[in-house]
Each structure stands twice: as C-alpha cells, then as structure tokens.
Amino acid sequence: MTHMQTAAVTDIGSRRSTSSVAVRSVTAGSIATGWWKFVVPITLAVSLLYFLPLLINVYLAFSNWSGFHNRVEFIGLDNFRTLFTQYNLLAQVRLTFTYAITASLVGNLLALALALALEENSVTNQIFRAVFFIPVLLSPLASGYVWAGILDPAGPLNQGISVFSGGFDFAWLGSRSLAIYLVAAVDAWKWLGFFTLVYIAGLSTVPLELKETATSMGANAWQVFRHAKLPFLAPAMTYNITVTLIGAMSTFDIILATTRGGPGNATRVLNVLTLDQFGIGYFGLASTTQLVVTILITITAIPLVRFLRSRELEG
Incomplete structure (x- = not known):
C-alpha cells in the first residue's frame, strides 16, 4: 500500500471515529x-x-359514606371505634396475621424442599417443575373451588380415608380450629410452583466448585446446604418470604371460594371483612378496614425487608 493510500485510509477511519463520537x-x-x-x-x-x-x-375512611344516605360527611375516628367495638378489630388482625404467617411458612418450606429435590436440570425434573407450576396458572377462585371440593365431607379426601377407616366424613373446612390453617395451606399450594422456580434460580448461582469442594471434604447433605447453598439463597428468600407474607395479607379470593369467612367468623380476615362491609352498604367503614390493611402491610413489609436484606449482607 502506498503512502497516499495509507493516508486516505487513515483519514476515512478518523472521520468514522469522529462521526461515531458525534452520534454518541x-x-x-x-x-x-x-x-x-x-x-x-x-x-x-x-x-x-x-x-x-x-x-x-x-x-373515605374518615367519612360516613354508605348506601343509606346521599351525603358524605367527615366523622373523624367513628369508623375506627366501630371496628374496635362491633367487629373486634384486634381479633381480625390476629386472624389475618395467622393466615399470612401460615401461608408464608408452608409455602416457603415446601418450595425450598421442592427446589432442592428438583435442582438438577434433568428432563425429568423439568417435567416436574412444569407440573408443579400448573396451579400458578389457575385463578385463585378456581384453586379455592378445587380444594373446597376435595375437602368436602363427601369429597375424595374423605372417601380415600374411608377405604382404610370406613365411613369417614370429617368436615375439614367446617372446623373452627382447622379452617384458617387449611385455607392458608391452599394459598401456599396455589403459588408453590412459582416460588419453587425462584429458589431453583437461586440455587443455580451456587458455584459448582464450591459444592464439589464441600462434598470432597466429607460434608453431608445438610452441611453442603447450610454452608454452600444457603448463603446464595438469601436474595431468593428475601423475595419469597416478603411476597408470600404480603400477598397472603392481601388475599380474599381463595377464602371466598372455600369458606367465605366461615365457619362463623373463623376465617374472616380483614379483606373478607371489607368485602362484607361493602356488600351491606357500609362503604366508609369498608374503606377504614382497607386503610388498616394498608397500614399493617406497610409496618410489616418495611422492617421485614430491612431485616432480610441485612441477613443477605451478613451471609
């Protein structure tokens, strides 16, 4: 290449470079x-x-809005007094937290166990992952109706038990002591496949060399999980625990499909109470109940996320 050709190429290159810089x-x-x-x-x-x-x-939470008159007036804390005196607000709050904690605990324990069992990326495990994800695709109402049928006194669960014990007709959702836990378990089952995939994604970040080193040093399955896998699962746990707990505090559809707040008021969490109040025309009171739910979720979520994030940093 001659000196003139070299100079021409250099000039073209510099122009392109200048043009690229100008565009950027x-x-x-x-x-x-x-x-x-x-x-x-x-x-x-x-x-x-x-x-x-x-x-x-x-x-609206501080108003008298209802279906019985046209005027909407400010009434201060009257709706809150009504919640405490007529609806036993503290009992409803305890019931809501019982439901949320049960759903979160059951959902996360089962999802983590499934993730560990299906961690290997084999064809069989991929099929099982897809099967467990099917309930996630169902609407919460559909999931509730399915389990309402299963847990019915004449449903398949009692019929299966009757094969071994004979004439078993226990009303699972009719038990005041069991109903809240059973419905919370249905909530956990509905989202199990999704949170399992989140944990599997967390397990995929564990370096293979770390697991192999732990195994070669004689660590058992628990020790490998505790010291090699668990630290890498911290972000997944933060997400799953927060979402399951807050999601369960916000739910009402699965309860409507299974017990509608019964038996008695044994499963009437705050969101179901809101729906009942709105249904009978107490719109302002329903807004107050929803404000309580918002406050509970806020004061639960903020410290929970901070605590879990701090555990991530420590891990």
Whole structure:
C-alpha cells in the first residue's frame, strides 16, 4: 500500500471515529435533556392508578359514606371505634396475621424442599417443575373451588380415608380450629410452583466448585446446604418470604371460594371483612378496614425487608 493510500485510509477511519463520537454525544445529550418525556407519563400513570385511589380511600375512611344516605360527611375516628367495638378489630388482625404467617411458612418450606429435590436440570425434573407450576396458572377462585371440593365431607379426601377407616366424613373446612390453617395451606399450594422456580434460580448461582469442594471434604447433605447453598439463597428468600407474607395479607379470593369467612367468623380476615362491609352498604367503614390493611402491610413489609436484606449482607 502506498503512502497516499495509507493516508486516505487513515483519514476515512478518523472521520468514522469522529462521526461515531458525534452520534454518541448527540444521543447522550438527547437522553440527558429529554429524560422527562419518559418519566412524566410513568409518574402520571402511577399517581392516577395508585396514589390517587389511596388518597381517596384515606379520605373515605374518615367519612360516613354508605348506601343509606346521599351525603358524605367527615366523622373523624367513628369508623375506627366501630371496628374496635362491633367487629373486634384486634381479633381480625390476629386472624389475618395467622393466615399470612401460615401461608408464608408452608409455602416457603415446601418450595425450598421442592427446589432442592428438583435442582438438577434433568428432563425429568423439568417435567416436574412444569407440573408443579400448573396451579400458578389457575385463578385463585378456581384453586379455592378445587380444594373446597376435595375437602368436602363427601369429597375424595374423605372417601380415600374411608377405604382404610370406613365411613369417614370429617368436615375439614367446617372446623373452627382447622379452617384458617387449611385455607392458608391452599394459598401456599396455589403459588408453590412459582416460588419453587425462584429458589431453583437461586440455587443455580451456587458455584459448582464450591459444592464439589464441600462434598470432597466429607460434608453431608445438610452441611453442603447450610454452608454452600444457603448463603446464595438469601436474595431468593428475601423475595419469597416478603411476597408470600404480603400477598397472603392481601388475599380474599381463595377464602371466598372455600369458606367465605366461615365457619362463623373463623376465617374472616380483614379483606373478607371489607368485602362484607361493602356488600351491606357500609362503604366508609369498608374503606377504614382497607386503610388498616394498608397500614399493617406497610409496618410489616418495611422492617421485614430491612431485616432480610441485612441477613443477605451478613451471609
């Protein structure tokens, strides 16, 4: 190549480089000056779909809004007094936490056990993962109706037990002491496949060399899990524990499909109570109950996430 050809090629290359730099600078400048075009629509959407309804609910929680008169007036803390005196609010809060903790505990223990069993990426395990994910695709109401039929006194569960004991017709969902735990277990079953996949994703981040080293040093299955796998599962645990607990505190559809708050009020968690109040026309009182739910979720989620995140850093 001659000196002139070399100079020409160099000149073309420098022009392309200058052009690329110019394009990048123009693009960066456009993003720097036009970011608000992307942020404003999202901010408006979140405000209209979340914050505005929340503010309206806060206002209505202190009002006498009902289906029995047209005027909506501010009544201070009267709705809260009604919740404490007529609806035994503390008992409803305890019941809600019982349901949420049971669903979270059962769901996470089963999901973690399944994830460990299906950790290997084999064809058989992939099939089982898909099978366990099927309930996630069902609506919560459908899941509730399925288990209401299974747990019916004349359902397949009692019929199966009757083969061995004869004439077994226990009303599983009719037991005031068992119903809340059984419905919470149904909630855990419905989301089991999803949270299993989250744990499997966490297990996939464990270095193979670490597991092989632990095994070669004579560590048993528990020791490998405790010292090699568990630290890498911390982010998955933070997500699963938080979502299962907060999700269970917000649920009502599975309970409606199985017990509708019964027997008596044994499974009437706060969201079911809200639906009952709204159904009989006490709209302001229902808004107050939902405000209580929002407060409970907030004061539960913030310290819970902080604690779990701190455990991640320690691990």
